[in-house]
Amino acid sequence: MNQHKKIALLVINCLQGGGAERVVLTLGQGFDQLGYEVHVLRFKPLVEYDLSPNLHYHVLKFKPYKLIPGCERRDKIFARSVDKYISQNIGQPDIILSNLDRTDSILSNSKLPNIIYIIHNTVSLLYKFNKNCDAEQLKKKMVEIYTKHPCVCVSEGAEKDFIKSFGHITPTTAIHNPIDKDSIQKQADAFIPEYQNYIIHVGSFKDAKRHDILIKAYAKTDQSMPLLLLGQGKHKSEIERLVIELGLEKKVVFLGFCDNPFPYIKHAQFKILTSDWEGFALVIAEALALGTPVISTNCPSGPSELLPEINLMPMGDIDTIAEKMRQAMNNPQKFHAPFNESLMPARIAEKYLEFAQRLDFTK
Missing domain, CATH: 3.40.50.2000 (Glycogen Phosphorylase B;)
Structure with missing residues (x-):
């Protein structure tokens, strides 16, 4: 691996079905086009997409950790393993992009720098905040997760909904999904x-x-x-x-x-x-x-x-x-x-780097 290249790491639970999974692979291609060494880390081995040979793929299985009692404790312990795996096998990423709630929960416990969450949905509607009797408890838990790192929302509507749901708890921006x-x-x-x-x-x-x-x-x-x-x-x-x-x-x-x-x-x-x-x-x-x-x-x-x-x-x-x-x-x-x-992958990857620079990630 070329140690002189900057490193982009995209993390997601699996690469099975789903639009977010496709977005991760396309965005990875965008960073590759910008000259980054791109790694994709997932927690389940499942794959339903053709994988580009330009990216590096990793699996760190979460399944053995399911034996640990308590969701929060389990995620904290697994997050330590994730940090160790990244440091030993990938290096120090210049930008880490976390995708979907399972990954977000785990990386909220990470000690690594340069983490950004990607919010792929309109959260209030996805989690039915208006209809869910446990909405306040759920929102409190989500606030604990999403205050830890900045957030990129995949549309302006998703960003407005995120702020309306949780308040200005962390820096946010709206960046559309990349389309190859x-x-x-x-x-x-x-x-x-x-x-x-x-x-x-x-x-x-x-x-x-x-x-x-x-x-x-x-x-x-x-x-x-x-x-x-x-x-x-x-x-x-x-x-x-x-x-x-x-x-x-x-x-x-x-x-x-x-x-x-x-x-x-x-x-x-x-x-x-x-x-x-x-x-x-x-x-x-x-x-x-x-x-x-x-x-x-x-x-x-x-x-x-x-x-x-x-x-x-x-x-x-x-x-x-x-x-x-x-x-x-x-x-x-x-x-x-x-x-x-402007939705082409390299253009979208550039917008992520601009946001990261505003956050003093990638000087």
Whole structure:
């Protein structure tokens, strides 16, 4: 390893599924393009992505530490092992980026410098602060974690929500997720889908994505284009039942998880998102990188920062969403929007370094 290079370390629980995991790998590529020696440390061996040979990968298994009683005690002990592993196997990183709550909790106990948390979600909605009877206790615990290090939020909406939820407890900034347009365009040419003239939705079947709203709105259109659903998740069987109930079995296609969704996105007439919340809405930016039109609910964080107003729809409004779908089915190009080149990985990595410099991390 070249000892003269600056070191960037990205830490995450695993590299299985999920948008945050993809962001970590893409951001790592951005730091590599800037000449950094890039390391990715995870706590589970699972991997569902092709790994670039330009980055260095490490696994320090958390599983043996599960035998230690007490969550807080367990995380403190494991954090000492993490610090020791980093010092012995990676060196002294110039910047350490912590991703998702499991990792954030562990690194809140780290003694290493230069740590920044990346907040990938709209926290108040993800953790249901308004509906959770234990909300105050949960918020207190999260404040203890997030006061320890500065935070980068993946959208302006996510940053506003973070401050509204916890107050000005630590330095924050908003930096959008990186989008490797060149890689996405290359992956999009891997195959041509067997379907034609279709609508695509990409996302896990979970609360935030509101597949139920999507299906009910689609049922109100003439279904002249089939609706393809890419993803897995806990609500999938429930949505399958709804499709049958509405008599849409021949129009809605469940494609399951696909490790390369980009050919489906590229060849779609348009992409739709009906979420109640997003952190950044990675799938919108990826669709724009492929020139695919997008319509989306104007949910907190993300969509309004990526799309013009004409492409946005009110959350949960089935009739309005159905009308926007009808318009897009008649004229998809009406909802075409340009890709923002400032989202390229090296440009985003530079923004992290600018934030770190303001914090006196990387003089």
